[in-house]
Amino acid sequence: MKRILPVTLVLFLVCQTAFSQTSPPSDIGTIRQNLKKLNILGSVLYIAAHPDDENTRLLGYLAQEKHYRTGYLSLTRGDGGQNLIGTEQGELLGLIRTQELLAARRTDGAEQFFSRANDFGFSKNPEETLNFWDKDKVLGDMVWVIRKFRPDVMICRFPTTGEGGHGNHTASAILAQEAFSAAADPKRYPEQLKYVGVWQAKRLLWNTFNFGNTNTTSPDQFKINVGGYNAILGKSYGEIAAESRSNHKTQGFGSAKQRGDAFEYFKTILGDAPKTDLMDGVDVSWNRIPFGMPIATQLAAITKAFNDDEPQASVPALVKLLNEVDQTVATNKAFQTVRLTEVANSSYDYWHKQKTKELKDLIAQCAGLWFEAYSNEPSYALGDKIAETAQVYTPNNLSISSLTINNGATAVKVDNADGKSLGPNKLQTFNLEPKTADKISQPYWLESPHGIGSYTINDEQKVGNPENPDAPAVNFKFTIAGKEIAYERRLIFKYVDPARGEIYQPLEIAPPVTANIAEKVYIYNNTQPQTVQVKLKSFTNASGSISIKPVAGWKISPEKIDFTGKNKGDEWTVAFNVTPTSNKPNTSNLEVIATANGKAFSQGLLNIKYNHVPAITIFPPAQAKLVNIDLKTAGKKIGYIAGAGDLVPDALREVGYDVHQLTENEIINGDLSVYDAIVTGVRAYNVNERLAYEQPRLLEYVRNGGNLVVQYNNNNGLVTKQIGPYPFTVVNQRVTEEDAKITFTDPQNAVLNYPNKITGADFNDWIQERGLYFVSSIDSQYSTPLQMNDTGMEPNKGALIVTNFGKGRFVYTSLAFFRELPAGVPGAYRLFINLLSKPKN
CATH class of the missing domain: 2.60.40.10 (Immunoglobulins)
Structure with a gap:
């Protein structure tokens, strides 16, 4: 199967975006939530195939209500889907969806992970998916993420039995089951054990669902009410879920906020079945690690004494707690003995690292510390020196005796025993020694050419990360209440836009x-x-x-x-x-x-x-x-009605067509007879509500001798069901094998003969799929010149329908020209030009 390989498309969009500041929020609600999270030592990993597969309400509930460390492992970055808001396809779409997922996680409080799997498009069965993904490598990625994240509970979005529909969905469940056991087996992927230990999760659950026409829930399944209200955040988990899911804008998944009871159902796949709680059998308190309960006692005292009006007053106690957590590891000989003899599943080192990070962040939040690092220019060339500036704001009169800032080239130190120069209410700016730009800022999964089903990753330790983990950064080390506490801030570029204010954007090398x-x-x-x-x-x-x-x-x-x-x-x-x-x-x-x-x-x-x-x-x-190629053209002037976004107009211009984007005024009031053909962009009848009113004028254009070519639309959300002059129905049927055999059922049809003679060879070298959202219930007035099917499926004539209407011709095609033309597939050009070329009577 051939899919789209690395993209060379150059695209500059006019919009500009504000990149969120690198210092985390420190409002009282966030601090209160983080205090609660500090007291919970439990983790859950949710697993599915794509961006938007995740259950955002469940993720929000687990992260914000139960305060578990919660992650979503999306096996792909959504590269193979459609784009509702632009023309990006393939890995470019995957880049956008990666950021949409990160925005969703910032909203619901979970973390984001990926495998190297490439979303090569819709798949009807898991066998095809696993073949193209390279099952062993993707499974290894999952094992790596599990061994690093150490989930107590793993949850699949889909079952292995196919109810999820998409072959990628089913494959994600199959791999999750195997990874559940493989992560605990030292004989599986032993090369990882230099960096991580084996890990056995307590249970693997399937989060059953009821959507569309499929209901996999049942009253006897374990269930959780995730429809509660979080008073600290001032939102229900249905509201949080909608805000999170609405970040998936390329998918068109803007969601309404929901409130009130909402139950999630679960079926146990592997491990012990939960009876009363998701974490049955897992101690999520500090008692799960040796000598942890004294820490819980001190944390309870800190939480009780916390004052919303003076969060900085808790800093000394938090620093003391951090000291004692560190000392437990360094000096407790009894624990050292336990650590050496305990099974490989020991959680102590993992939770020490995790809770130390949370404690350090909480100290900075309570102190009101704000510190960031900036490049002085938005971009630098490889090998040049990056000019850097750091800023530190200390709002409170705390015992901060020193500060060291290190960018890898040099260190700047402020030693201030009396604490005055580091606060209160003081902002300081430090010019750092320039640092050499030593690596191009290319996403790590795009550094090397890749195949159809998976990306090539040069450094296996980067697997799982949503972004480059080695992006340029600056280290800040504060001495607070006598203890050195280190932080890292990503180096970014910041500037002020006169209309939008302060804008952050990633540094380009x-x-x-x-x-x-x-x-x-x-x-x-x-x-x-x-x-x-x-x-x-x-x-x-x-x-x-x-x-x-x-x-x-x-x-x-x-x-x-x-x-x-x-x-x-x-x-x-x-x-x-x-x-x-x-x-x-x-x-x-x-x-x-x-x-x-x-x-x-x-x-x-x-x-x-x-x-x-x-x-x-x-x-x-x-x-x-x-x-x-051997290409003949007829006609010259094309009117194009924009849809969800595609590159077909550019492809037509490349072969000499004059393509004009039609406005509503031109459609309603203009002389459409000047166009040799009018083409609607992909999903135009889903996203352009005005087409319902423009449609009579377009059919009048056909009746008077015009040639209207309508490209595919989603069967959901059509602005009108009367797209053609005679009835047909858009349905969710497709042929995903791009080398599927094509049968000419009406070989004399003009669309197969004028001006190019179409043969079976014209369907060679197609990419990703033959077509999607075919039509059915086709009126007898239409001819159906093509027939095709995936392996084991019934032949389908719904990819291309043609009819004469009045003096003109109407064409509806579900063939994936929006993918084939930008990829330069010769036969796709020949056939599409035939669709545009109505023979003269």
């Missing part, structure tokens, strides 16, 4: 020069040369050259283009002529090499900016596809 090719795909249907434009941007002062690697079957001129004296921030464009050397069909990859200051790089620059997620910058391969 780029290649010295990036090269963006103007088009992703260049389509040739003769031996005439085309101009390939390359936009360059310098991130440092540079001289060098730009060239295109020689490509067999193609002539490239000139061989290279030199540049000198470019300064940081300079942008310029160069052009190459690329010509096929024969008329034979040929598909090749074009790669641009930017040599700067003696070193060669082949990376572009891509920025994705939406208001609901942090700014995303990656450096994709500087590559494009050259496709020489």
Whole structure:
């Protein structure tokens, strides 16, 4: 099965986003919640396949009500889905959905983890999924996360028996069952044991569900009422869940807030079944570790004495507690003996590390400490020096005797025995010694080319992390009440926007020069040369050259283009002529090499900016596809009605069409007869409510001789059910095997013959799927020229329907042209152009 591989698309969106500050919140509600969490030593890991699969109400309840350490392991980053708000597909969509998940977790209080699995698209069975994911590697990732996170309870969103529908869903449950046991087996993935110990969770549960037409709950199942109200947060868990889920904007999962009782049901898959509580048989108090109860006693006293008006008054007691936690580990010989003889499942070291971090954060929150680190510019080139600034605010008159700030290049120390220069109500700014930018800020799972089903990860210890764990950071070490307490803050860039105020965004470390090719795909249907434009941007002062690697079957001129004296921030464009050397069909990859200051790089620059997620910058391969095909076109002018977002208009322009985005006024009042065809974008009848009112005008255009091509729509949320001149029904049926056999049921149909003769070869090399959301209950007025099916499924004629109406033609297609055209699939171009080309009578 072929799927979309690394993306070279260059996209600059106009929106800009505020990146949340790196200092955590320190409001009284947060402090109160964290005090409660400090007293709970229990953890739950939720497991499913995709972003948006997670049960946000349950996660919020477990994290904010029960105060368990709660995590969500999404095996994929949602790369294969559709995008309701933009044109990003594949790994670009996965980048956005990663940030949507992180935003959801900031809302519901859980943590986020991933495996290396790539969401290659819809799968009808787990066998296909596990084959493309590389089962052993993805299972190893799950075992790694389990051994690091050490959940007492694991919960699956889906069963192994298929009720979840999607093959990825079922596969996630199958893998969870195997990982439950494998994580406890020292013979499984023994290479991990250099860094983590084996771990056996108490139980694995399936969180049964009742949605759609599937109800897997039953009265005899263990259940929890998660519909309560959190007085400290001032919200019910149904409200928290809706706010969390509404972060999944690319999926269109904005949710209404719910209040009142809500029960979650569970079926035990492995381990002991719970009887009265999710954590039955698990001691989640400090008593679960040796010599832990004195800590619980002191924590109870601190909580009782806590004053909302003076949270800083609790700092000395919290520091004392932190001291005693550390001393227990360092000096208690009795425990040392226990630790050496206890089974490998010992929780003490794990919980010491976890609770120490929580205690340190709580001390900073109660103290009102605020400290961050910034780069002085938004981007730097690899090898250049990063100018850095740190700021520290100490609002209270606490006993902070010293502060050391270390960025890895140098340390700045403030030694202040009387505490005056570090408070109260004092902000200090420190200019740090510049540090060398030693690594491009590429997401770790995109550093190397990857296959269809999984990403290539160069450092196995990074597995599970939602973002780069080694991003540049600055260390802050405070001496508070006589104890040194260390913190880390990620290095970011901050600036002030006149309209929006203070804006945070991640620091970019780029290649010295990036090269963006103007088009992703260049389509040739003769031996005439085309101009390939390359936009360059310098991130440092540079001289060098730009060239295109020689490509067999193609002539490239000139061989290279030199540049000198470019300064940081300079942008310029160069052009190459690329010509096929024969008329034979040929598909090749074009790669641009930017040599700067003696070193060669082949990376572009891509920025994705939406208001609901942090700014995303990656450096994709500087590559494009050259496709020489036998392609005939008819007509020239296309009207396009935007849908949820796709790149089909750009693909049509690439082969010479004049594509105009139609407005409502033009549809209602304009002369539509000037268009050889009108095309609706993917899911247009789901997202454009005005189409319900524009539809009569579009059908009138067809009746008068026009050619209307409607691309796929989701069966849920159609703005009108009368999309065509005769009835049909959009249904949730698809063919996911992109190499599924195609049968021509109406071989003489014009869409298979004019202006290109379509053969079986035109369905070679398709990616990800044949089509989705096919149609059924098709009126007899329509012809159905194609038939296809996945292995073991009944033949389906609902991918393409065509009818003459009046003087014109209406076409509805569920074929995945929105994926195939941007990927440069030759046969997809030939067939789609046929759909646009109504023969002259």
